[in-house]
Amino acid sequence: MSRWPTIVVLLSLAACGGADGPTPEEAGPAFPVAKTADAGPVRLTVRLSAESLSLAEALVLEEEVSAEPGFTAELPEFDASEFEGFGAVAVTESPPVEEAGRTVLRRRVTLEPERSGTLGIPPRESWFRRQGEDRESPVQSDPIPIAVAPIEDPSAAAIPEPRGLLRPEEVAAGGGPSPLLFLAGLPVLALVAILVLRRRRRPAPPPVPAHEIAFESLRRLVAAKLLEAGETERFFTVLAAILREYVERRFAVRAPERTTEEFLREAAEHEALAAHREGLRGFLTFADRVKFARHAAAESDVQTSFDTVKTFVALTAEGAHA
Helix, strand or coil, X not given: CXXXXXXXXXXXXXXXXXXXXXXXXXXXXCCCEEEEEECCCEEEEEEECCCEEECCCCEEEEEEEEECCCEEECCCCCCHHHCCCEEEEEEEEEEEEEECCEEEEEEEEEEEECCCEEEEECCCEEEEEECCCCCCEEEECCCEEEEEECCCCHHHCCCCCCCCCCCHHHHHCCCCCCHHHCCCHHHHHHHHHHHHHHHCCCCCCCCCCHHHHHHHHHHHHHHCCCCCCCCHHHHHHHHHXXXXXXXHHHHXXXXXXXXXXXXXXXXXXXXXXXXXXXXXXHXXXXXXXXXXXXXXXXXXXXXXXXXXXXXXXXXXCCCCCC
């Protein structure tokens, strides 16, 4: 069994934005698990795409509230922190529809497990009232246990074909390109695309958001299997490069050329980065020790470092609400 199974927890394709697969709505997932709570005029149903999965898979949760005529109901309040052990990576709500004489509201949430073991969907609570009245009543579903299995083989996690970002072969071979330049292919491809589009008198496509580039690069890093090959120093070199490249693209901070201390000083002066300064300091300082002082990194150190980078990107991505 691999020594580094937990690192795959953050790399399921639904998790990191910019995956090529269909959305939950487009895919039309089956829901073999369904729990219903009935409160007379209002019914709350919680559906799951699976009752057991692996760390490399995503779970789709569907919440449905239906109300009889004369009653209004609300979907359960959504708070991602309530789903302990899961990260919410996509949330969509459908407009109200009329089905069989009832008003139906639906929400779908794509969840990614963050650890193996027995996790669960907490009780979900909806509030409803009779139209014209102020008094509200609740209807609550039962909790649903979810079994999450660890990854025995990291290759079991499906990785999409490279799209001009970080490629496994670029970091797996010791003589490959500098990790700080692993995104160099993207601007070249973008330039070619722009020239072709101009010739066709079409507008250039919008730039790829910085967080999508970072998430895709994290996938490539896991696909390279550097940890399994014992290349821990190179793993941290590339991981730090992904973070610095993201900061430069997202915040126009010249992170790649700065020393760690120079970068942190500039980050402290940047309003959006100041709140993350200590977390970034901890990661970059540890990465420097691994890269330059041959410091041994335990499995928990690798997981914590990877979590730090991915969480930072998720919290500071365009459109994210910190």
